Amino acid sequence: MGRVSAVPVPQPCTSAAAPSAASGSRRSLAAALLLGAAGATVVLLAAGRVWAEGTASVGGGTVALEAEGADVTGVPTALAVVGLAALVAVFAARRGGRLLVSSLLALSGAGAVAAALLGASDTDALDEKAARTTGDAAAAVDGLTHTVWPYATAAGGLLILLAGLLALRYGRLWPTMSGRYERDGTPRPRRAAAVDPDRPEDLWKALDRGEDPTREG
Numbered sequence: 001m002g003r004v005s006a007v008p009v010p011q012p013c014t015s016a017a018a019p020s021a022a023s024g025s026r027r028s029l030a031a032a033l034l035l036g037a038a039g040a041t042v043v044l045l046a047a048g049r050v051w052a053e054g055t056a057s058v059g060g061g062t063v064a065l066e067a068e069g070a071d072v073t074g075v076p077t078a079l080a081v082v083g084l085a086a087l088v089a090v091f092a093a094r095r096g097g098r099l100l101v102s103s104l105l106a107l108s109g110a111g112a113v114a115a116a117l118l119g120a121s122d123t124d125a126l127d128e129k130a131a132r133t134t135g136d137a138a139a140a141v142d143g144l145t146h147t148v149w150p151y152a153t154a155a156g157g158l159l160i161l162l163a164g165l166l167a168l169r170y171g172r173l174w175p176t177m178s179g180r181y182e183r184d185g186t187p188r189p190r191r192a193a194a195v196d197p198d199r200p201e202d203l204w205k206a207l208d209r210g211e212d213p214t215r216e217g
Contacts, residue, residue, distance in 0.1 A: 028170035032163045036087040036105065039159025043080035043112055046156060049149040051119060054141035056130035063133055065141055067125035069153060075115035076153050083108035083160040090167050094176055102171050106164025112157030120150035 047069035055062040070077065086105040093101045126141040167174075 025170060025173040028166050029174050032090075032166040032170075033087070035159045035166070036083060036163035039109065039156045039161075039163065040080040040084045040087075042156030042159065043076050043116075043153050046149045046152040047074075047077045047080075049152075050147055051150050052122070052126050052144060052146050054126045054130070054144040056133050056141055058134050062142070065126050065129045065133065067129065069116075069119065069149060071125040071129075072119040072122045072150075073115050076112040076119075076157060079108040079112040079115070080156070080160065083112070083163075087163060087167075090171060091174065091176060095172075098171050099168070102164055102167035104164075105167055106161055109157045109159070109161030109164055112160060113154045114157075116150050116153035116157060120146055120154075 049069060050066045051069045051072050052067040054065050056065055083105055086101050086108060089101045090098055090105065123141065123144060126144060130141045
């Protein structure tokens with residue numbers, strides 16, 4: 001009879017997959033934090049810059065007018081604050097709550113992008129300033145130009161959006177903030193305080209806590 005040789009059956013490499021998944025989770029977490037924080041900072045800074053410039057005719061001359069992002073629209077600033085709050089809340093929420101907060105984070109970024117791009121071609125803010133400056137309600141701004149700051153605001157909103165998309169994709173793998181309760185909802189065991197047998201007040205306190213003061217820790 002011929003000799004039968006045993007062929008080893010390859011086993012799945014689960015030990016290598018676990019560290020790889022953990023490493024990917026850490027990278028996505030760090031990327032989301034960086035993108036979200038950077039995006040909100042860019043939006044808040046850029047929204048305070050001059051978005052549009054122009055001139056208005058007054059008494060045979062002209063006066064220069066400027067409109068900051070806050071004059072054009074306050075939506076990007078408000079959504080950046082909401083995005084920051086959602087970024088922090090992602091780590092406090094669990095399961096369905098984390099999905100909801102991650103969606104809010106992504107929507108905040110998308111809304112900031114849309115509002116900034118719409119504001120990049122806005123003329124109402126400068127027209128209102130021209131009307132106040134000239135005293136003529138029908139006055140309009142002349143020589144209107146727009147700066148790059150609305151587009152910088154949109155870029156910041158895009159970073160917030162990317163952070164939200166990362167949270168939606170990988171958020172279930174991220175750790176949560178430690179709390180008073182374990183994952184199954186049971187309270188964590190409290191460490192017994194040290195009892196000095198020579199101090200009667202310590203003995204009484206231990207008895208009030210339901211502890212045995214005579215037991216060595």
